[in-house]
Amino acid sequence: MVLKFEGDQDEVYLVESIGNLGVCLNRWQFLREHTGPGKFYQKVALRHINFDRGNLMCDNLETFLSEAIGLKY
Numbered sequence: 001m002v003l004k005f006e007g008d009q010d011e012v013y014l015v016e017s018i019g020n021l022g023v024c025l026n027r028w029q030f031l032r033e034h035t036g037p038g039k040f041y042q043k044v045a046l047r048h049i050n051f052d053r054g055n056l057m058c059d060n061l062e063t064f065l066s067e068a069i070g071l072k073y
Contacts, residue, residue, distance in 0.1 A: 002028075002046065015065065022072040025065070 001015040003025075012028040035041040051057065 015069070017073050019073050022070060023068045025069055 003013045003015065004011070005013070014026050014028055014031060015023065016026060017023050031041065031044075035044055
């Protein structure tokens with residue numbers, strides 16, 4: 001999942017699940033260095049989804065993230 005936060009609009013974050021770390025929130029700036037042929041991530045795929053980004057959805061997303069980040073893979 002790709003996210004941008006209101007308080008840090010110049011940065012892009014990714015929520016990912018890694019076998020040894022579980023669910024993590026990482027900056028794209030960090031992951032970019034590890035992406036490409038011969039690196040940890042050979043490719044990154046992005047698929048866009050259209051949905052209502054109203055207050056309820058944002059609240060639900062915050063709840064989901066607070067419960068998911070840190071969980072095992």
